[in-house]
Amino acid sequence: MLENKDEVVVRMPSLRTTSHISPLIPIPDIVNIVSICLGERTSNSILPLLVVHFRDMLDLTHLLSTSTPVPVFDGHPTYSASPISCLPHDASNVHALSLGSHTGTHIDAPWHFIEGGKTIDQLDLRTLVGRALVLDVRGKKAHEKIVWEDIEKWEDVMHEGVIVLICTGWSRYWGKSNYGDHPYLDTSAAEKIVGKGVRVIGCDTMSPDEVGTDNPTHGVHRIVLGAGGVIAENLCNLEQVLELIEPVVSLLPLRLERCDGSPIRAVAWSSAQGPV
Numbered sequence: 001m002l003e004n005k006d007e008v009v010v011r012m013p014s015l016r017t018t019s020h021i022s023p024l025i026p027i028p029d030i031v032n033i034v035s036i037c038l039g040e041r042t043s044n045s046i047l048p049l050l051v052v053h054f055r056d057m058l059d060l061t062h063l064l065s066t067s068t069p070v071p072v073f074d075g076h077p078t079y080s081a082s083p084i085s086c087l088p089h090d091a092s093n094v095h096a097l098s099l100g101s102h103t104g105t106h107i108d109a110p111w112h113f114i115e116g117g118k119t120i121d122q123l124d125l126r127t128l129v130g131r132a133l134v135l136d137v138r139g140k141k142a143h144e145k146i147v148w149e150d151i152e153k154w155e156d157v158m159h160e161g162v163i164v165l166i167c168t169g170w171s172r173y174w175g176k177s178n179y180g181d182h183p184y185l186d187t188s189a190a191e192k193i194v195g196k197g198v199r200v201i202g203c204d205t206m207s208p209d210e211v212g213t214d215n216p217t218h219g220v221h222r223i224v225l226g227a228g229g230v231i232a233e234n235l236c237n238l239e240q241v242l243e244l245i246e247p248v249v250s251l252l253p254l255r256l257e258r259c260d261g262s263p264i265r266a267v268a269w270s271s272a273q274g275p276v
């Protein structure tokens with residue numbers, strides 16, 4: 001296996017014993033995340049192997065660019081990157097970055113809408129890496145509601161630990177004037193998803209709620225975040241995740257103290273064993 005350059009073999013210690021952790025992964029939390037991805041429980045004496053097929057890794061993250069528009073809500077900061085030190089005149093290249101906690105592909109922590117809710121730095125990272133369930137609702141039109149009847153065919157595979165991704169196909173309009181006209185999730189459908197135990201919902205739109213109305217209710221936000229869950233917004237390439245066998249997604253945020261949201265580098269890969 002080690003001869004294949006497309007594979008990386010990671011040795012995993014027991015969940016309970018962290019004294020023999022491989023120097024490849026020195027952080028116990030990361031070890032636990034990897035174990036959860038596989039759905040495995042290891043014994044103290046066995047170091048099982050995780051084979052990650054990197055040829056399958058998909059980037060679900062929009063590009064943050066200073067030359068093309070980055071869609072943001074009215075009043076939210078957009079993205080900028082200003083060089084403050086430049087080769088060859090200076091010793092190195094360094095940029096000053098400016099962006100909001102909800103700029104680009106990002107996640108919302110419960111505290112975004114819920115008083116007393118968890119902040120980004122308080123999230124359990126293990127909930128943000130896991131098996132993905134992609135709901136294919138690409139037939140929905142601008143400002144059309146996604147109701148439970150559209151997605152109930154997947155209800156048997158919605159459960160605790162599954163990351164539900166809503167694929168509308170709207171990410172193709174990123175940077176265009178109609179990007180905010182996307183379909184949106186009905187609140188009763190959101191209640192049913194959360195009722196199944198799901199606590200992480202992602203979408204390839206600005207929001208799972210309708211955007212651009214005079215009286216936004218943020219109803220889906222309040223339901224998911226109110227249940228202690230997390231929402232990922234402005235994802236892309238969810239159509240390609242539909243093609244993956246047993247997809248796993250990672251939505252890890254920056255470690256920002258007492259913050260309501262954070263940019264993420266969202267990726268997905270197949271957890272299927274064997275040749276791909």
Ligand SMILES: [Zn+2]
Pocket residue numbers: 102106107108233261
């Ligand atoms: Zn947000």
